[in-house]
Amino acid sequence: MEDYGRFLALLVSALLVGFVSVIFSLVWVFHYREGLSWDGGPREFNWHPVLVITGFVFIQGIAIIVYRLPWTWKCSKLLMKFIHAGLNTIAMILAIVSMVAVFEFHNARNIPNMYSLHSWIGLTAVIFYSFQLFLGFAVFLLPFAPVPLRAALMPIHIYSGLTVFATVIATALMGITEKLIFSLKNPAYSASPPEATFVNCLGLLLVIFGALILWMASRSHWKRPPEENRRLLAASQKKGA
Amino acid sequence: MEDYGRFLALLVSALLVGFVSVIFSLVWVFHYREGLSWDGGPREFNWHPVLVITGFVFIQGIAIIVYRLPWTWKCSKLLMKFIHAGLNTIAMILAIVSMVAVFEFHNARNIPNMYSLHSWIGLTAVIFYSFQLFLGFAVFLLPFAPVPLRAALMPIHIYSGLTVFATVIATALMGITEKLIFSLKNPAYSASPPEATFVNCLGLLLVIFGALILWMASRSHWKRPPEENRRLLAASQKKGA
Numbered sequence: 001m002e003d004y005g006r007f008l009a010l011l012v013s014a015l016l017v018g019f020v021s022v023i024f025s026l027v028w029v030f031h032y033r034e035g036l037s038w039d040g041g042p043r044e045f046n047w048h049p050v051l052v053i054t055g056f057v058f059i060q061g062i063a064i065i066v067y068r069l070p071w072t073w074k075c076s077k078l079l080m081k082f083i084h085a086g087l088n089t090i091a092m093i094l095a096i097v098s099m100v101a102v103f104e105f106h107n108a109r110n111i112p113n114m115y116s117l118h119s120w121i122g123l124t125a126v127i128f129y130s131f132q133l134f135l136g137f138a139v140f141l142l143p144f145a146p147v148p149l150r151a152a153l154m155p156i157h158i159y160s161g162l163t164v165f166a167t168v169i170a171t172a173l174m175g176i177t178e179k180l181i182f183s184l185k186n187p188a189y190s191a192s193p194p195e196a197t198f199v200n201c202l203g204l205l206l207v208i209f210g211a212l213i214l215w216m217a218s219r220s221h222w223k224r225p226p227e228e229n230r231r232l233l234a235a236s237q238k239k240g241a
Numbered sequence: 242m243e244d245y246g247r248f249l250a251l252l253v254s255a256l257l258v259g260f261v262s263v264i265f266s267l268v269w270v271f272h273y274r275e276g277l278s279w280d281g282g283p284r285e286f287n288w289h290p291v292l293v294i295t296g297f298v299f300i301q302g303i304a305i306i307v308y309r310l311p312w313t314w315k316c317s318k319l320l321m322k323f324i325h326a327g328l329n330t331i332a333m334i335l336a337i338v339s340m341v342a343v344f345e346f347h348n349a350r351n352i353p354n355m356y357s358l359h360s361w362i363g364l365t366a367v368i369f370y371s372f373q374l375f376l377g378f379a380v381f382l383l384p385f386a387p388v389p390l391r392a393a394l395m396p397i398h399i400y401s402g403l404t405v406f407a408t409v410i411a412t413a414l415m416g417i418t419e420k421l422i423f424s425l426k427n428p429a430y431s432a433s434p435p436e437a438t439f440v441n442c443l444g445l446l447l448v449i450f451g452a453l454i455l456w457m458a459s460r461s462h463w464k465r466p467p468e469e470n471r472r473l474l475a476a477s478q479k480k481g482a
Contacts, residue, residue, distance in 0.1 A: 115433045117418055117444040124445075159459065163452055170411035170448075174418045177358055181422050192356045203358040204365075207411075211404055218400065218459075 004070060007222055011069070014212040017205055018058040024202040025053040032195040033183070038101075040108035047101040049175065055094025056168050057206060061213040063087035064165060067224045068216060077227065081141050088133055095126055118174040125167045132160055162217060169210040176203050245311060248463055252310070255453040258446055259299040265443040266294040273436040274424070279342075281349035288342040290416065296335025297409050298447060302454040304328035305406060308465045309457060318468065322382050329374055336367055359415040366408045373401055403458060410451040417444050 029036060029046035036050065037043040066072070066084050099122075106113050114123065139145040139153050180189045180196055187193045216222065270277060270287035277291065278284040307313070307325050340363075347354050355364065380386040380394050421430045421437055428434045457463065 112431050112433065115431050115437065117414060117421070117441045120441055120445065121414065121448060155460075159456060163455065166407050166411075167448065170407075170414055173358060173362065173411055174414050177415045177418050178422065180358070181419065190353050190356050192353065196356065200358045200361055204361065207362060207408065214404065215400060219396075 003221075007068070007070070007216070010212055010216055011065070014061065014065075014209060014216065017209045017212065018061055021202060021205045021209060022050075022054050022058055024198070024205060025050045028195070028199055028202065032198065040104055042105070044101050044108075045105040048098045048105075049172075049179070051094045051098035051101070052168075052172055052175070053202075053206070055091040055098070057172060057209065059087050059094070060091040060165055060168065061209060063091060064161060064213055065216045068222050073224055077224075080224070085133070085136060085141055088129075088136070092126075092129060092133055095129070099123075099126065116174075116178060118171060118178055121167060121174070122171040125164055125171055128160065128164050129168075132157070132164060158217075162214060165213065166210060169206050172206055173203050176200075244462075248309070248311070248457070251453055251457055252306070255302065255306075255450060255457065258450045258453065259302055262443060262446045262450060263291075263295050263299055265439070265446060266291045269436070269440055269443065273439065281345055283346070285342050285349075286346040289339045289346075290413075290420070292335045292339035292342070293409075293413055293416070294443075294447070296332040297339070298413060298450065300328050300335070301332040301406055301409065302450060304332060305402060305454055306457045309463050314465055318465075321465070326374070326377060326382055329370075329377070333367075333370060333374055336370070340364075340367065357415075357419060359412060359419055362408060362415070363412040366405055366412055369401065369405050370409075373398070373405060399458075403455060406454065407451060410447050413447055414444050417441075 029043075029050055033046055034041070034043045036046050038047070063084055066087065067080055072080055072083075103113055105111075114120065135153070136157060139150060140157070176199055180199055184193060184196060189196050270284075270291055274287055275282070275284045277287050279288070304325055307328065308321055313321055313324075344354055346352075355361070376394070377398060380391060381398070417440055421440055425434060425437060430437050
């Protein structure tokens with residue numbers, strides 16, 4: 001692999017920023033808010049940011065770049081497809097549970113559902129993500145789709161995957177904005193209490209995480225080599241040994 | 242050009258969605274809000290969404306895909322660079338004026354500046370955009386940078402351009418969220434008055450515009466052909482005529 005060290009530095013940075021984002025979401029709900037439980041109250045709502053950031057941002061981000069890890073190139077493509085699909089399925093489940101938490105919290109307090117731009121775009125992202133997951137299973141994982149169909153759909157699969165990922169991060173930023181305005185009252189968001197500054201930093205971390213994943217996913221020289229090249233490479237390495 | 246019709250359909254869609262977004266921003270401030278003026282009041286604030294959507298979203302989007310318009314391929318590369326840089330400069334100026342409008346409005350009403358995640362990410366985007374513009378001028382427009390430096394910086398220029406563009410749209414969505422929560426009081430945002438639904442639709446239009454521009458900008462077969470190929474093509478067309 002060309003510039004292996006640079007890839008590794010970016011990967012470690014992305015993992016670190018993603019991991020710190022998850023920790024930040026936990027510090028937010030445990031230190032500044034009411035903590036977590038499943039009781040229809042604010043503590044049930046708090047599952048929403050934690051699960052979105054853990055699943056829909058961090059795990060989805062890892063799922064996107066999993067083919068690019070050079071030490072997986074000796075693994076079979078099918079195994080890597082299962083890992084890619086598995087991580088995305090976990091992200092999908094966490095995203096759905098995170099939505100259930102909000103709906104139950106809203107219903108318990110008679111707050112209307114689905115009125116905000118955050119909810120509109122968030123639900124759209126979940127619907128597109130489930131389409132993406134279903135089509136991914138049907139076309140790329142199951143062995144029935146003909147090669148020309150796979151080849152034709154692959155650029156769309158990559159583009160829509162990256163676009164949904166970016167949209168999820170944008171939706172998370174809107175959600176952070178909403179939650180800080182609604183929950184900070186005395187002092188208000190505009191007075192920049194420590195919670196506001198801390199959660200703004202969480203928002204910045206999400207943008208940095210997204211930017212790192214999109215850079216790694218869009219460098220063509222970091223792609224997993226096609227199967228034929230990998231076989232030739234393995235053969236030449238065996239010969240040299 | 243491969244699949245010229247499809248490119249044209251996408252271009253017309255993007256122009257239409259972008260244009261309708263600008264109209265929506267004007268309907269928002271003139272029909273639902275106080276209109277526009279430069280008096281330190283809410284009408285000065287209203288320049289902010291109008292100029293951001295017109296300049297920082299729509300014009301920046303057009304600047305991104307301007308090299309891909311097939312009928313410009315007979316124009317010199319230098320002319321196209323001037324158009325690309327010119328459109329981005331206009332977008333930059335409108336973005337700065339839009340920020341001045343908010344700062345003056347905040348100062349006139351003693352509202353703190355730069356407390357929200359929207360403002361943090363928005364200002365970061367403007368700073369990166371000005372770096373991008375400055376480096377673009379210095380490296381790609383002025384004739385001094387050696388070819389290897391241009392070749393090394395081009396992928397970074399493209400990536401950071403697209404990332405800033407996506408970040409600007411995410412920031413606009415946060416701004417819409419903030420403004421609807423702050424300005425809709427009776428009925429509130431959560432009661433979905435007509436303004437809320439209308440401006441949520443504006444948010445969706447911005448996402449669709451961004452998705453169309455990013456698709457067109459990331460199809461490698463829609464790139465402007467390299468200069469040598471263009472000369473060969475022109476010669477063969479002349480010979481055939």
